[in-house]
Amino acid sequence: MDGLFGKYRVLLAPMAGVTDIAFRTLCREAGADMAFTEMVSAKGLSFANEKTRHLLALADGEKQVAVQLFGHEPDVMASQAAWIEQEMGESLAYLDINMGCPARKIVSKGDGSALMREPELAAAIVRSVRGAVEHPVTVKFRRGWAEGDETAPAFARAMEEAGADAVAVHGRYTEQLYRGAADWGVIARVREAVGVPVVGNGDVRSGADAVRMAAETGCDAVMIARGAEGNPWLFSQVQAALAGVPEPAPPTVKERIAMARRHAELLTHREGRNIVRMRKHAMWYMAGLPGAAAGRGRINYCTTLDDFNQVFDDLLLIAQEHS
């Protein structure tokens, strides 16, 4: 694994609403080599929107992050990429351009995956951003737009020609959203189509999956999104599997609850008393634990660290009774 991703072979994917400071911290501690911020609107940044800028805040002492921009206007994308570079300085590892998001509110504005249907505009964006910053510029996209119409290899080539320093491919079509299985064959075909590093993405949920993706596709780095939800340990398992050493034992119930507590504390540190966004994480940590069904109902009413900790305390008691 050479070049841009020589140091970054296991990446935490960008996830809007999920990959905030708290979650990034836990995934990095577990072994993610690189972490993305939540996707950031170039337009929002250009209006100096505080909420948008907040997405770029890092934890004290946080390692370099990758920042993903979305938008479709080459000049706005370039000026905001330059602003991010200047603002973040040493904290920025590289910039990524979102050309894979299938959400209606994004593609209806011509952003995200809509750019896969406009390869010339997509290339113009990459050229502008590439020309405006010194940091590496990468592009993340999907297998193609319409099911059965695999455009990713040609698209990847066009992005490389426009100046992309690496590409990341999620093996689903835009029309599939998150349905069905990710196709890893397309990652191999993109790998053959370009000379720049290729990041493989889609359905890595275990160390064995990561090893298989790397072997089957020749990808330069593995990117993980949903598998890490409520499960930062996945990164330590994947790192061990890729290094060919035994994987750490899966977390105990106690460890899962301790991680959930720490997550809530980190969020409180960052967001203040109201940590409603912890609800979804709490559900993920609790999945499959004894007492989870009753706990889920209560989580929907939690807003503060104390609220969450009470549910976690009770889950721990139930787990102890079960053991």
Ligand SMILES: Cc1cc2nc3c(=O)[nH]c(=O)nc-3n(C[C@H](O)[C@H](O)[C@H](O)COP(=O)(O)O)c2cc1C
């Ligand atoms: C809640 C959620 C938010 C996401 N947000 C983004 C995003 O902001 N930018 C992006 O490129 N992909 C986003 N994705 C897609 C993931 O980065 C990834 O490509 C996809 O989930 C497939 O990987 P996985 O099978 O490991 O989950 C998101 C996915 C989820 C589930």
